[in-house]
Amino acid sequence: xxxxxxxxxxxxxxxxxMLDNICCPVCKEALSLKAEKENDVEILAGFLTCKKCKxxxxxxxxxxxxxxxxLQKTM
Amino acid sequence: MKPLTGMVLCSRYAYxxxxxxxxxxxVVKKHYSKVATNGTGCCDSCGxxxxxxDIGRMIGYSDEELANVPEANLGLGCGNPLALGNIxxxxxxxxxxxxxxxxxxxxxxxxxxxxxxxxxxxxDGMLELARKNAEKHGFGNVEFRKGYIHQLPVDDxxxxxxxxxxxxxxxxxxxxxxxxxxxxxxxxxxxYVSDIVLLAExxxxxxxxxxxxxxxxxxxxxxxxxxxxVKKAGFRVEIxxxxxxxxxxxxxxxxxMSLKLGAYKLPAPKVAGVTS
Numbered sequence: 001x002x003x004x005x006x007x008x009x010x011x012x013x014x015x016x017x018m019l020d021n022i023c024c025p026v027c028k029e030a031l032s033l034k035a036e037k038e039n040d041v042e043i044l045a046g047f048l049t050c051k052k053c054k055x056x057x058x059x060x061x062x063x064x065x066x067x068x069x070x071l072q073k074t075m
Numbered sequence: 076m077k078p079l080t081g082m083v084l085c086s087r088y089a090y091x092x093x094x095x096x097x098x099x100x101x102v103v104k105k106h107y108s109k110v111a112t113n114g115t116g117c118c119d120s121c122g123x124x125x126x127x128x129d130i131g132r133m134i135g136y137s138d139e140e141l142a143n144v145p146e147a148n149l150g151l152g153c154g155n156p157l158a159l160g161n162i163x164x165x166x167x168x169x170x171x172x173x174x175x176x177x178x179x180x181x182x183x184x185x186x187x188x189x190x191x192x193x194x195x196x197x198x199d200g201m202l203e204l205a206r207k208n209a210e211k212h213g214f215g216n217v218e219f220r221k222g223y224i225h226q227l228p229v230d231d232x233x234x235x236x237x238x239x240x241x242x243x244x245x246x247x248x249x250x251x252x253x254x255x256x257x258x259x260x261x262x263x264x265x266x267y268v269s270d271i272v273l274l275a276e277x278x279x280x281x282x283x284x285x286x287x288x289x290x291x292x293x294x295x296x297x298x299x300x301x302x303x304x305v306k307k308a309g310f311r312v313e314i315x316x317x318x319x320x321x322x323x324x325x326x327x328x329x330x331x332m333s334l335k336l337g338a339y340k341l342p343a344p345k346v347a348g349v350t351s
Contacts, residue, residue, distance in 0.1 A: 021167070021193075021233035025226040041215065057228075063202050065221045066228035 024050040024057075025066050031057065094283050096247035099294060100223075103245045104198055106289035110149060111175070111200025125325075126150065133324065134269075134333070140181055147177040147208045153241035153291065153333040154269025157181050159315050160337055165189040166235040169259065171224040171252070172196055172242025176205035176217065182238065183217045193234075194219045195227060225251035229259040237266040241333075244271045244295040245288070253308035257340055266310070266338040272298040274319075275330035292329055301334070310338035 022031055029052035037045035048057040048064055055069045065072060094102070125133075127150030131141045135155035141148060151174060162168060162185040170179050173194025182192045194217065196202050205219050222228045224239075225248050237256050246252045256266055271291045287293035296304070305312050316335040322328055 021230040022220070022228055023230045025222055025228040028231065030230075061203070062206055063219055063221055064228075067197065067222060068226055 019048075022048065022064070022066075024053060024055070026050075026055075026068050027052045029053070035059075093279065094285075094288065099245075099247045099288055100197070102285045103289050106285075107174075107198045108200045110151070111198060111204055130325070134318075134321070143184065144177060144180040144208050144212050147175040147180055147205070149175050149177070151241065152178075152269060153271055153321060154316070154318065154335050156238040156240050156267040156269050156335070157185070159267035159269070159335055160236070160265060162186060162236050162238075163190075167233065168192045168236045168238060169227075169229060169234045170194045171237060171239035171256065172245070173205060173219060174201045176208050176219070178238055178240055179205070179217050179219075180208065180212065180214055182236075183214050186216060188216060190216060192217045193229065195222045195224055195229070197221060197223055225255055227255045227259055231258050232261050234259045235261055235264055237264070237268075239266075239268045239270070241269055241271060241291055243268065244291050247294065249296065249301070250304045250307060253305050253310065253338070256338075257309045260340040262340060262342060264340045266340075267315075267335075268338065269333060269335050270301070271295045271331050272301045272334045273331050274298065277330075292326065292331060295331060298332075298334060302336075305336065305338050309340065311341050313337040313339070 019031070019033055023029060024031060027050065029050050031048035031050055033043070033046060033048055035043045035046040042062050043059055044062050046059045048059060049055070050057070058065050127148045128141055128145070130150035131148050131152070134152055135158055140155070157178060162182055164185070164187045166186045167190060168182045168186055170182065170192065173179050173196045176194055179192045179194040186192060194205055196205070196219065199221070202219050202221055209217050209219070220228055224242065225246055237260060243249055243252050260266065273295050276297065277293070281287055282293050284293055302312055314334065314336055318333040321333045322331050
């Protein structure tokens with residue numbers, strides 16, 4: 001989810017467009033974003049919640065952890 | 076991703092018996108976390124002196140490509156998937172096992188501002204490196220996701236081109252990888268892969284040797300078996316190149332080669348007299 005715009009950049013609203021083709025790795029349902037920390041170009045922290053299985057996938061330091069839920073603790 | 080010469084000789088993991096899928100994933104993860112930290116694919120004691128740039132040149136990258144984001148080249152590929160087919164401006168590209176992002180950044184140049192590149196990797200260290208490299212070089216059209224390549228966090232029918240460089244051999248379930256790749260590709264989407272395949276069967280001991288598994292050998296399949304899996308996933312397959320010399324140069328003469336293939340998601344042909 002790196003959305004830096006220094007020299008090959010995109011409009012600011014592109015960071016939300018980047019979510020267009022993201023989905024739950026398990027049920028493939030769409031994810032809804034709750035951004036907790038963001039700058040002009042990138043979502044740094046927050047959650048992506050699966051609309052079907054309701055699992056919260058964590059975004060940390062600009063990278064969403066989209067490993068299947070049962071494996072997140074051991075990974 | 077590949078081992079360098081001598082890796083076979085310096086097993087660092089005590090292990091015996093057949094590995095389960097989750098064990099394979101952990102072995103691969105542990106190895107590439109270390110590579111991400113050390114910045115090289117080489118084990119500590121192998122004594123090989125080929126750097127990532129030398130390896131990059133040997134496996135098909137141009138000097139211009141190697142100069143794009145040099146610190147993202149860890150010398151872990153077995154080919155240049157970007158050279159295998161056209162990546163067009165505006166395309167959405169997915170890299171399976173994106174590592175430090177080297178191939179993603181090359182693809183990002185090709186797709187331009189109207190396209191985007193998604194890298195998926197399961198190793199935190201690699202993802203952190205990739206993100207730092209993207210930030211340093213200002214790639215706004217590249218994003219990285221932590222995930223498994225056999226359970227992609229990517230929508231159906233949303234990707235124009237998939238690339239993967241010497242990674243699928245590391246996956247315990249290669250059919251699941253190709254099936255998920257097929258799922259996320261758009262109709263007429265294409266996949267360009269460089270991967271290690273075997274020319275002769277390995278022993279059970281070799282298949283379970285963690286160093287060989289992490290080094291792209293232990294989990295590799297015989298070429299015919301590999302191609303059968305790609306076809307079973309639904310793809311039309313085209314062999315684009317075979318590199319048998321790579322075995323002598325980088326794999327201690329083990330019976331393997333680097334296979335470059337194109338895999339195409341085409342609509343099912345219409346069969347006369349059959350309606351669906």
